[in-house]
Amino acid sequence: MEFVAAPARLSTTDAQFEHDFAQRLHWSADTDAAIEQRVADILADVQKRGDAAVLDYTARFDGLQVSSMAALELSKQELKAAFEGLPTEQREALESAARRVRSYHEAQKKANGESWSYRDEDGTLLGQKVTPLDRVGIYVPGGKAAYPSSVLMNAIPAHVAGVEDIIMVVPTPQGVKNPLVLAAAYVAGVHRAFTIGGAQAVAALAYGTATIPKVDKITGPGNAYVASAKKRVFGLVGIDMIAGPSEILVLADGSTPPDWVAMDLFSQAEHDELAQSILLCPDAAYLDAVQREIDRLLPEMPRKAIIAKSLSDRGALILTRDMEEACALSNRIAPEHLEVSSRDPHRWEPLLKHAGAIFLGAYTSESLGDYCAGPNHVLPTSGTARFSSPLGVYDFQKRSSLIEVSEAGAQVLGKTAAVLAYGEGLQGHARAAEMRIKR
Amino acid sequence: MEFVAAPARLSTTDAQFEHDFAQRLHWSADTDAAIEQRVADILADVQKRGDAAVLDYTARFDGLQVSSMAALELSKQELKAAFEGLPTEQREALESAARRVRSYHEAQKKANGESWSYRDEDGTLLGQKVTPLDRVGIYVPGGKAAYPSSVLMNAIPAHVAGVEDIIMVVPTPQGVKNPLVLAAAYVAGVHRAFTIGGAQAVAALAYGTATIPKVDKITGPGNAYVASAKKRVFGLVGIDMIAGPSEILVLADGSTPPDWVAMDLFSQAEHDELAQSILLCPDAAYLDAVQREIDRLLPEMPRKAIIAKSLSDRGALILTRDMEEACALSNRIAPEHLEVSSRDPHRWEPLLKHAGAIFLGAYTSESLGDYCAGPNHVLPTSGTARFSSPLGVYDFQKRSSLIEVSEAGAQVLGKTAAVLAYGEGLQGHARAAEMRIKR
DSSP states (O other): OOOOOOOEEEETTSTTHHHHHHHHHOOOOOOOHHHHHHHHHHHHHHHHHTHHHHHHHHHHHHOOOOSSGGGGEEOHHHHHHHHHTSOHHHHHHHHHHHHHHHHHHHHHHHHHOSOEEEEOTTOOEEEEEEEEOSEEEEEOOOGGGOOHHHHHHHHHHHHHHTOSEEEEEOOOGGGOOOHHHHHHHHHHTOSEEEOOOHHHHHHHHHHOOSSSOOOSEEEOOOOHHHHHHHHHHBTTBEEOOOOOOOEEEEEEOSOSOHHHHHHHHHHHHTTOTTOEEEEEESOHHHHHHHHHHHHHHGGGOTTHHHHHHHHHHHOEEEEOSSHHHHHHHHHHHOOSEEEEESSOHHHHGGGOOOOSEEEESTTOOHHHHHHTSSSOSOOOOTTGGGTOOOOOGGGGEEEEEEEEOOHHHHHHHHHHHHHHHHHTTOHHHHHHHHHTSOO | OOOOOOOEEEETTSTTHHHHHHHHHOOOOOOOHHHHHHHHHHHHHHHHHTHHHHHHHHHHHHOOOOSSGGGGEEOHHHHHHHHHTSOHHHHHHHHHHHHHHHHHHHHHHHHHOSOEEEEOTTOOEEEEEEEEOSEEEEEOOOGGGOOHHHHHHHHHHHHHHTOSEEEEEOOOGGGOOOHHHHHHHHHHTOSEEEOOOHHHHHHHHHHOOSSSOOOSEEEOOOOHHHHHHHHHHBTTBEEOOOOOOOEEEEEEOSOSOHHHHHHHHHHHHTTOTTOEEEEEESOHHHHHHHHHHHHHHGGGOTTHHHHHHHHHHHOEEEEOSSHHHHHHHHHHHOOSEEEEESSOHHHHGGGOOOOSEEEESTTOOHHHHHHTSSSOSOOOOTTGGGTOOOOOGGGGEEEEEEEEOOHHHHHHHHHHHHHHHHHTTOHHHHHHHHHTSOO
16 A cells, blocks of 8 residues: 655745644644543542552453452562563663763753752841652553653653652553563662553552552653543642643754655654644755655655654645744744754754754754653643643652741831731731731 | 630540541542533633623623723723822832842742753753743632732742733622732733633633633632633643642741740631641640630631631641651641741751741741742642642743754764664654764
């Protein structure tokens, strides 16, 4: 069977552009009411019956029949054995990726994640204490889309933050375990791991059961059931974000070999038929050249069916007036991954306001960032980069304000506080402030 | 009518302690299905009908009949006039509080909110760019619990972050405007303000209407309808947190005048009958002394009915074995406000892991922090301090990872990425990395 990858060709000077552009970008995060109801039922059942409910759902949904929860725990020995059983090059690649991800997140913690304080002129101390979460749960998808790199990207920032108890859950349909996932858990220093998944795993982590410890936050991607369950337990525990389909946007000035850019578009499209790959360039001939490379390279790709559908349904090659306009369009999209494939990427970077990760220059393929450059690959999708950030050490820390008002400070602040408190009709607040004022 | 404030007297050495303690702490965040459904309907209607729906609900719920949305906007002139019409001491108190809140948040941004980057040994650049959100919505409750201080606490961090468009919404039932709230909006530099509230205001901010601009994030407290609406639009826009009833926990070593502590407990209890005030102390005689001050001071309090009910239903004076045990109990509660009313607060502070804000020493009444010490008064409630943080500049910023792989870096990283990508069955990722490797 022959596949054709035909991304839409758009031009910003077309009268129809705004309409076509909006149509390409459209993606509905609307949830399925049937899924919502099933998830609500599963959560309620796990909250009520604990381990017994988790065992039932695991048997039903994952085809995994075991007699006790203990059989669903992966021992440290098993994780270690998985690592040791890998071919040398996979072992080395995992370790090297983990090392780089760790250094990056250590730099992140040092730059933006340390406690701070100062004293004002009255000797009053003000600041914030930054502390790690006690215990977190990491959801790792299982089955056909099992990504060991996601284990590293979730567990390592938690480790760097100082979380002392990292619990991994990963479904293993029909009991089939992915050795790379187990090995990644070993390398990343996961503390406990269970072969459970779906809404029941989220429920177990959020409420706790006799076997699964209740966590403070749940991170990691999952299918619609997992996303719905995470959204429902949000508030009782923290969650990271609700991920939509993955996207790449490439801003090209035409200086990068077109086959590199074609492959970068493939690397997004191959994830999923709903994934989105968009190329913006002010040079029509370059767009033609990339389309030729798409046509040439597609037949070689094992995942060509997915790539062809994703590019044809959701992809676009867009001709812009200039690079400035391309940057402005990129800000409207707020893409998860943004490649600035230009000879002069630092000229454009300051114009780019909203993106999960910005990949600068022709050598920075998104795939290097996905695996081992160091930054996190868990990134805001579907335009949420407008208000949210890559997963990071900060997701595994929280802050407590520190205030120590000096006796002198209380004299001044007490008057201000009392005026405002009386203004709000809160006399207890006012009196508490006034009591600290010397008569 | 005589009111009695009788907080539970517990002791950690009682056999019944764990049971009684759990019972006192119990608070259910369970949502009301009827409210949930009404909120879902309001959101869908505003999404569909825009301004017309907002006008209808505002007429129905706030008793505010106007012919067009324009009549629901507060002009800058009106905000300014409200400020200028205040008594001098209120004007000065608002300005002084705003100044201190601004300095604190500027220090916070400088300490933890600036962009950073570094280059590795191969010349590869890694870092994060920190940028402000474009536009945020601030929900300010109206009616009887209208808090001008909350306007400062929400708008100022957004301003310091660099948000260029801060939209305030505040319901004005029957058209009654609170001049302190309007003045606070003026002082805090709110860009636009609308007299709308409830789920319809959240919907208007999240979806945008012809009149109300769509925002990127919505912050600020509200009633059950507002909380439910925020939770539903989460993902489409960012939200801060879902607030539960307010709480204070006082750790006392017995050195603070007992009337100060009694008034601090009142200052929480007066908010709401569901508010929670707890005192932990290893000295039984001191607990008795505080109870005597509660009895003595209660009749003087205008909000004595609320205080008496809150303290009797949810308050507790708990005798602990020692201060260490008090700190450990505090960590289990993870209180919103934590006063360390001790002669030696810095001895105990390092033992305290989970709290929204920590008030150190006898002079630091919670009320000083609520209004003007500088730190934010929007704090995680109901134990969510285990995983979340005070509202801050970071809530109005987001991060984009920066990666610029050098040619030399691509040679090394390309091999690692390719091994891992082939291991995950993502050949497009692998090929994109390999193309950057020189042959």
